[in-house]
Amino acid sequence: MSNAVAITKSQEREGEKTKSFLARNKYLILRRITQIGILGLYIGGNYLGWKILQGNLSTSKFLEVIPLSDPYAVLQMFFSGAIVGVDVIIGALLILAFYGLIAGRAFCSWVCPVNMFTDAANWIRVKTGLHKEEKRINIPRSTRYWFLVLGLILSPILGVPAFEFISPISVTHRGIIFGIGLGWTLILAIFLFDLFVVKNGWCGHLCPLGAFYSLISKPASLLRVGYDLNKCTECMECKRVCPEVQVLWMIGKENKPVLSGECTNCGRCIDVCPENALFYTLRFKKSGGDKNET
Amino acid sequence: MTDKKPDPKRRKLLVGFLQGIGFSIVGGVVWSAIVTENKKDPLVLRPPGAYPEEEFLKKCIKCGLCVIACANRENVPFDRQGNKMVTLKLATPGDGKPIGTPYFIPRQVPCYMCIDIPCAFACPTKALDVELLRNEKGEVDINKARMGVAVVDYNSCIAFWGLQCDACVRACPLMYKAIYIDVRRNRRTGKHAMLVPVVDPDYCTGCGLCEFACPTDKPAIFVLPRDVALGKIGKHYVRGWMETEENVEEKIKEREKELQKWQPKTPEDYLNTEDLLNE
Numbered sequence A: 001m002s003n004a005v006a007i008t009k010s011q012e013r014e015g016e017k018t019k020s021f022l023a024r025n026k027y028l029i030l031r032r033i034t035q036i037g038i039l040g041l042y043i044g045g046n047y048l049g050w051k052i053l054q055g056n057l058s059t060s061k062f063l064e065v066i067p068l069s070d071p072y073a074v075l076q077m078f079f080s081g082a083i084v085g086v087d088v089i090i091g092a093l094l095i096l097a098f099y100g101l102i103a104g105r106a107f108c109s110w111v112c113p114v115n116m117f118t119d120a121a122n123w124i125r126v127k128t129g130l131h132k133e134e135k136r137i138n139i140p141r142s143t144r145y146w147f148l149v150l151g152l153i154l155s156p157i158l159g160v161p162a163f164e165f166i167s168p169i170s171v172t173h174r175g176i177i178f179g180i181g182l183g184w185t186l187i188l189a190i191f192l193f194d195l196f197v198v199k200n201g202w203c204g205h206l207c208p209l210g211a212f213y214s215l216i217s218k219p220a221s222l223l224r225v226g227y228d229l230n231k232c233t234e235c236m237e238c239k240r241v242c243p244e245v246q247v248l249w250m251i252g253k254e255n256k257p258v259l260s261g262e263c264t265n266c267g268r269c270i271d272v273c274p275e276n277a278l279f280y281t282l283r284f285k286k287s288g289g290d291k292n293e294t
Numbered sequence B: 001m002t003d004k005k006p007d008p009k010r011r012k013l014l015v016g017f018l019q020g021i022g023f024s025i026v027g028g029v030v031w032s033a034i035v036t037e038n039k040k041d042p043l044v045l046r047p048p049g050a051y052p053e054e055e056f057l058k059k060c061i062k063c064g065l066c067v068i069a070c071a072n073r074e075n076v077p078f079d080r081q082g083n084k085m086v087t088l089k090l091a092t093p094g095d096g097k098p099i100g101t102p103y104f105i106p107r108q109v110p111c112y113m114c115i116d117i118p119c120a121f122a123c124p125t126k127a128l129d130v131e132l133l134r135n136e137k138g139e140v141d142i143n144k145a146r147m148g149v150a151v152v153d154y155n156s157c158i159a160f161w162g163l164q165c166d167a168c169v170r171a172c173p174l175m176y177k178a179i180y181i182d183v184r185r186n187r188r189t190g191k192h193a194m195l196v197p198v199v200d201p202d203y204c205t206g207c208g209l210c211e212f213a214c215p216t217d218k219p220a221i222f223v224l225p226r227d228v229a230l231g232k233i234g235k236h237y238v239r240g241w242m243e244t245e246e247n248v249e250e251k252i253k254e255r256e257k258e259l260q261k262w263q264p265k266t267p268e269d270y271l272n273t274e275d276l277l278n279e
Helices: A002-018 A026-047 A071-079 A086-103 A106-111 A114-128 A143-158 A162-166 A168-178 A183-197 A201-206 A208-217 A237-241 A268-272 B008-039 B053-059 B065-071 B118-122 B167-171 B209-213 B240-244 B248-262 B267-271
Strands: A053-056 A059-062 A066-069 A223-227 A278-282 B149-152 B179-185 B193-199 B221-224
Touching (some): A026 A114, A026 A168, A026 A268, A053 A168, A059 A086, A066 A071, A066 A086, A071 A086, A071 A208, A114 A168, A114 A201, A143 A208, A143 B008, A162 A168, A162 B008, A168 A183, A201 A208, A237 A268, B065 B118, B209 B221
Antiparallel strands (some): A053 A059, B149 B221, B179 B193
16 A cells, blocks of 8 residues: 555656746746846946836835835844934835735845855755765754844944844845945855855854844735645655755645745745645635545 | 752753853854944045934945935036046945945045035935035035045145145135135245145035045045044133124124135236235
């Protein structure tokens, strides 16, 4: 009996190859288009005076009127004791509402430019099987929450928004738009850290901005990755590619959508799943029946 | 009595917590060191309407909207190679300035003192605040900008050799106010005048057009932040005449007007001053 199941599973795994390249990389391609597109709009905003998106990820103006601000940066400014303009507060609330209520931690995988570099490092890791031989350095994933709090504690002590002051995300994004200087060394450092030191080291372990978006998207964000246990063949492809593996704890166990705020909604698991057992869904939508029902 | 053995779960939690604290302190010290070192550039020049440096660093979110406003205004000048000369730029790692904050280097591109001040109006956090640029009439006025103050190095200024160079005065948007010409006797020849530039910090905005115009290899007139270049008298010195005399301000203004008459208009004017003719 169990033999028969194993055979069907291996057959199903063969079926994975029939999924076309585009289908296997749909969300990855869409993500890169979004990331690069947004960067392009910003670059055009600076060099060519385009009015669609001007500024950078810390604060920008959308269509010249709507302010958009990094809520964590604004929070640090409050902590550093600054009375800031109304614009950035509105902007921060808009962004907070967008990710907190709708998109989840999508900032990290769909917008943040650092993601492209860390993804590249991770891709090389998976391709080369680097992590099988490497000396494992254990940094807990909770470190980022300590950094998140530390950023807020240091802001009043140093009298500046502490993380915003050194943020590699800001340095990268600002650098791409306005000129990078020696900022590339920081990008290289993160790339090498992710490649040789810790798998998904920066985005998944250290980045306080990612931690911030994790926290705000945990309670209510609508867009989630759904999971159908019935379709799952437990090939574990999803876990191989997921940058935040711990959020996929239900694979093969429970019929539940991914509800952890740490999920970046990157959709890579959806891409690679040969059985379409993973898919984008809405938080409160019931998806898939119980295993017992079938 | 048996309960005295520590609960292993609680112990683990506690140790984990302490580890977190320890790690945070190590991280915090390194982090603070980087930030404090990076915060220090006493010579950085900020855009018009900027709050004093400490306050400015708190408020600036480093979005670059001021830079974009500066780069995309209508009257951006071009250099000889046809490149846009944009005054403001954002500090990158390696510039030695607080990363991501806007600044300008007058010798490269000075502030052209746009009347509509696009940079200050673009700021979403009020780190650049147009309220700081209001004049006596309550209008937003670029001449109220205090980005820095020009300082003259007399030893390298050729006007102090007696050569007639008034490049900085001519370049000054507040000509004869922020920089005026002081007529002095040329002690070398005895009969010629030296027309030397003198900066009035009460009017100087720190735009740096003088520094940009200065013909010497390394500019003899240059802009420094006001808190670096200017002294402060303190309360223990009192100008008695300000308190005893009436309408001092008006009197000073009248006297200034009188002095204005002495400003040379043509070369003959200063060559024919009584002072020289009596020799």
